[in-house]
Amino acid sequence: MLDIEDGPSPKKHRRNSKAVDAVAAAERRKQIDAERRQLPAWAARDKLLQLLQEHRTLVLVGETGSGKTTQIPQLLLSARFGSIAASDKFISQNAGEVGPSDDVKSPYEGAGVVDRDGVFRSAVNHEGRTQFNHHTSTGSDVNGVSDHGGPEQQTGIRSVGGSGGSRVYGGAIAVTQPRRVAAMTVARRVAEEMGTKLGDKVGYAIRFEDVTSSSTRIKYMTDGLLLREALVDPMLSRYRVVIIDEAHERTVHTDVLFGLLKGVQVRRGDDFRLIVMSATLDTARFVDYFPGAVAALIRGRQFPVRVMYTAKPEDNYLDAAINATLQVHSDEGEGDILVFLTGQDEIDSAERLLKEHLAALQGSRGASSSGCRELLVLPIYAALPPEQQMKVFEPAPEGQRKAILATNIAETSITIPGVRYVIDTGHVKARDYNAKLGLESLAVVPVSQAQARQRSGRAGREGPGKAFRLYTEADFAVLEPTTPPEITRCNLGSVVLQLKAMGIHDVLGFDFMDPPPRAAILRSLELLYALGALDATGCLTEEVGRRLSRLPVDPMFGRVLLAATEMGCGQEAVAVVAMVSTENVFHTPRQKEREWRAARLKFISREGDHLTLLNVFRGFRELPKESNKARTAWCSDNFINIRAMRKAEDIYEQLVRFLGPPSPPGLGLQLATCGEDSTPLRRALTAGLFPHAAKLQPDGSYRVLATGRQVFLHPSSVLLDRKPDCLVFNELMHTTRTYARDAVAIEARWLPELAPAAFAVKSAAAIAGAGVGTSGGSR
């Protein structure tokens, strides 16, 4: 044991405190060890390993609280899937001590009544023991794992040119997450569980941060980052196992990875293992997609959530939400209320209405009413400044209850402690993309059943909860089962460019799990051709295409950067591109419109939004980087979102690293400055954004030159009261009308000069293999 007795006294003292630390650490390890064994994933480990030995793809359903994300990678490592000796201290210490899985299964036995949609309506607790209830579902349950899913398709694996040949592959385990915070926090936890330093055996990598080393065996990372790695290393040769976690979220990145991984599997054969982890039960899609895949279930640990529906449809969900909040507040026991609304505006007005109601109630009851606790109304959405966001995480003061009015940020991205009641309006503001029109839209639509379940589940994180769905059970039944994958409803410019850069020529034939609309792919090919990233045969061009694929920005903005380096305004262009790659720079609360408008005045450039954003960036950069206080105050005073600014700064620095240095990954380009002359910058913007060039019409609207479409300048644009004759804009967004957002004034005569390919008619409609056409024509 620990020797705390020898040595001279000063040293002894040090050793003593060290020893105390060591004892504390040992205690902590013991506790962590105990916690691990409580996890359903722990109980499942033998079965899981067996499955993984027999199958190259495992589709693992691990419900909330199953411990899949932290435990499965460690399990693989201990079984040498991560090519590390099993002498790993923690594992060897414990490997022999584990009893039969059934021994550790019992603590989770409990009972819950699960209805058809898999949501608890009520639960029966076993006397004195059950705190946790798990979803039960299909099939029998052995050691917490049950095989389910479709018939195995072992024959589906084809070996092409021998499985892997003599290629020696690396042995690390990659675990992808859709969000950076998740990658960081899970890595930290697992490092602690394994008793190693973060960045040693366990690490993480996200866009601006790489906390890994040559000894890293388990690497948590964002899915987008793994996709980036695939660009350089298409066989993902550093990894013996890739785990795609939260696969049910179906991000664009996971969906592209699926297709790539399928190819990797074919080529690497038995040398490679894929685990697709999902929190929802619909594994059939995954099992059908990956040849030879087998599905398994690890039960979760969630408190029961009782789901309630309205008896009749509500004609105004906002009013209904306010009434429901007040009703829960007056009728239900302790616990905070989480209300799902669709957007900032709606949240602002709900907040106002709720407060009015509360004030009226207070008034009618008189100040002496003591039976009624206070209700603290707190908004949360992504654009809210961090200091206001933080308020939802603070526990409500004694005798008060929080009502949190949230967008879907509270569905997955953040977990708010104390929530026992969820109010689901059944609506969400969702982005969609019309490929034929090249038009994004943002509209309030009904949620999917999966989304409704996710929302309800937020009530059962800390104790039994209740979910109030502001629609009828019949209405729930006719909702879409799941939200369509994002890849089927977004602009594919970057995706197509990445695929091309990875040597996938036939993008239309790429094996997507859910193929995007053909029109969306064609449109992206056209755009990339117009930008000069693809040649007439649909192949990546070296001078433009290859370089654009390396830049972590939208291809149009990448083109702006390349042009800017030639036009002597690289510095400014990098700043502008960094700023437009960031959402929500300006905080524009409705109640304080006069204030934020006044604050914005000093940044406004008459030439457009890009130059206005540049002024903001310059202003921010003048503040000392190390003075958080000064920066926070400046942002707060100017109604500017500090998170957005930090992100813009990170992107700025990353882009400078990519563009400037002479050797790879640097492109060795000159980043000169154009000072106060905006012309070079506006010309560079034109060189990349010309597919979005528009001309003023007599009625004050604009006409997009490439498509002939009528659009309106977005009311947030600084050009709204100036209306230049010609402009380029970042994107079109359809809400109440079709709006052009982020516009800059240009000269019409620049267009044929800077974008001859697009503004001279060309017939490239049937270009080899890829159906590349022209983007627009001259007018």
Next chain:
DNA sequence: GGGTTAGGGT
């Protein structure tokens, strides 16, 4: 003349 869900990038 009038308005922006949430994520993510070697």
